[in-house]
Amino acid sequence: MRELSRTVLTLLAAVLALWLVLGFWPLSTVSRSVLSVCILLVCGAALWHRWRHRRFVSIPVTEQSLPPEDFQGAVVLLCGDTAPLFSPDTAYRETRQGWYLHAQNAEQLPLLAQHLAAVRPALVSQVSVLLALIPEQQTSEEALAQSLRGWRRSIAQCRSWLNGMPPVWSVVWVSPPALHHEGGAQWFTVTPGLPGVRVRQNGHVALPVTDWQRESGSRASRLHDTLWLESILALTAHHLTRPLRVRQGELPQMNLCATGICLTPVAATVDNLWQQQIAGITTLCPQPVFAPDLLPLPEVLLPHLPRRHGISRRMQDMRLVGGVCFLFLALAMLASFLNNQRLVRSVGDHLVVYHRLSGTPPEPKQQAQQRLRADSRLLDDWLRRGQPLRYGLGLYQGMRLIPPVEAAINSWTPPPPPRPVIKKIVQGPQTVRLDSMSLFDTGKWQLKPGSTKLLVNSLVGIKVKPGWLIVVAGHTDSTGDDQSNQVLSLKRAESVRDWMRDTGDVPESCFAVQGYGESRPVATNDTAEGRALNRRVEISLVPQANACQTPGNTLAPSQDDGVSKNEME
Incomplete structure (x- = not known):
């Protein structure tokens, strides 16, 4: 989890x-x-x-062995000399005030804490570690020290899973003196709230040891009790609270939040440490007594354990998630601030360059105005659709850039482009094409009666002026022989020339007459329509020096002094 x-x-x-x-x-x-x-x-x-680095170590704790999620009592990880406290193949014991989980060895204790924090994160603040010590089942002081060193390392490793160092307390189970006649287990406790050693009896009422000894029986019984307590406290101070030397340094002193001593029959081994210690003091050896199946649990100490106010693993993960999200938001806002500063600086630089240019020549300022127009289009698009997220988060500065950009664009208008130079080209009118059948009879070259009106309407654009030659060319179709067609076309051109000369009083030097016969068709002669187009007389103006001038460089009286040229812009 x-x-x-x-x-x-x-x-x-x-x-x-x-x-x-x-x-x-x-x-x-x-x-x-x-x-x-x-x-x-x-x-x-x-x-x-x-x-x-996943650890695939089996934990002898099932889901049913763990306390429920809403358990309100103390959750105790019990380590040390734990065999007499649990039945075989039992991983936990449940009481009215606590839930005791069995750690069989030093390697399983941190794994048990890890597993508990993963599946019951809400109970992490209720977890404590109980180090059990039964001197009557230990035969070697060196083996006991080595075992306690391993347990203390394991307890220190639990801090990474239990939100820091969990409360650690210890209990020593020892058989009572031979003169001790009270029934049941006798508890002696050292707790932070009460000074000295206290005796728990009559519903866990705490009495000072001196008062209890005063109320007890004979003097010999009081001496035995005092000897037992002093010996147990000395053993606890020697093995549990002093620093331990290890290879890389020392394990720190273990700060026990509470200590308990339980005088109850314990199944002892031969020549155990407790017998050795008592024999060294009194030269007497404690006699083995009958022991029950399971030793009593330290229920009297559970109300005196410190209450932790730490957060569960789930809350710690939520704090980490909140921290990551807060860091992301802070960096995102910083990035948004930098992006807006770059936007303001970029548009500001464009405005400065634009205002520095005078507009003469207009090209540099026109380029600067184009950059401002691009900035204006971008800002307007962000105004309509919303600015990109990298500029947002409440830090967008583009709104205040729109008015100065628009004012700068409207403050200057580029000059209009220069008008192109107009060149006047003098040219003659287009060629006038007359239908021969409308002017002449077939095979004739005399103008038909009534053709004058057609000639006047067709030749209204022909104006006579010095330097221009009036060319009159006659054409026929392919009917007949070539020589006859050439003569006919020339005669018809001369008839039109004579009419223009006589009617307009134009000198004959203004004219040039040509007869091409059938040599220059404009359509096919295989059809009637094509032959009709080929029978024509064409009149056009051709520039020629000294054309249309009388001797003395005077114009003919009928020549028009008006406009005889087309103007093209």
């Missing part, structure tokens, strides 16, 4: 880091790509390391 939450937290951190790099931070494309690859590599390495 905890591994899953850590994996999800790692993936969340990787996603937020990628979002920060790709969506917010003002970096180049290459830098974004490099950072994204680095983030993915770091995330993959973290997940691989976590998977590689």
